[in-house]
Amino acid sequence: MGGPGLEVAKFAFYVFAPIGFMVYFGGPHFYERFVAPDLYKFNPPPKQKLPTEMAEILKLNEEDRKMRMERRLAREKALKEMQEAEQK
Template sequence: MGGANLELFKFSVYIFFPIATMYYFGAPEFYKTHVKQIKFWPEKTNRPPTTREDILIEIEKLKAKKKIRETHVENSDIVIINRTDISPHFRLLPITLIMVKRCGVLGICTYPFIPPPLSFLPSEAF
């Protein structure tokens, strides 16, 4: 096969190539000339508003969404009873009571609203 010289060459490449690569790409000059010049766009994440105007705009958006949700619930066959309207004990528990109008069944689900399985409803409810 190759002999001792070939093995010595392969061993030196296996050892010194990663070290030379880290030395070249980890040098401050490489960072200044190639990496520092790249500009990234700002992140498009959900950030909380910081100014007073932005906070008021967000509050108005939340109020509009709540109004839409309330009108949607009023028009549907499900009534959501807020947990703070029932008794002061429910303020500590993350529970919302729901009542289906068509058959009068009272069910409990976790908050945020997750509809209960429809298996307990009578078939004539639909």
């Protein structure tokens, strides 16, 4: 076949080709050139800033509870009206 020189060349290619791909495609120059310009196009930053302080989190949690309670009461009221309309 090819001899020991060819086997050494194939082995070197099999070992160093993946390493070369990782170095090139994983390097910061590749990221800055191809990925960074489109980063916010496909993954925009959130429009609403998430709270970080405990007081803000508790406030939002309480507002959410109130909204859920209001929706629940409205649902129950509508259900009660529907039942009363069916009985008549």
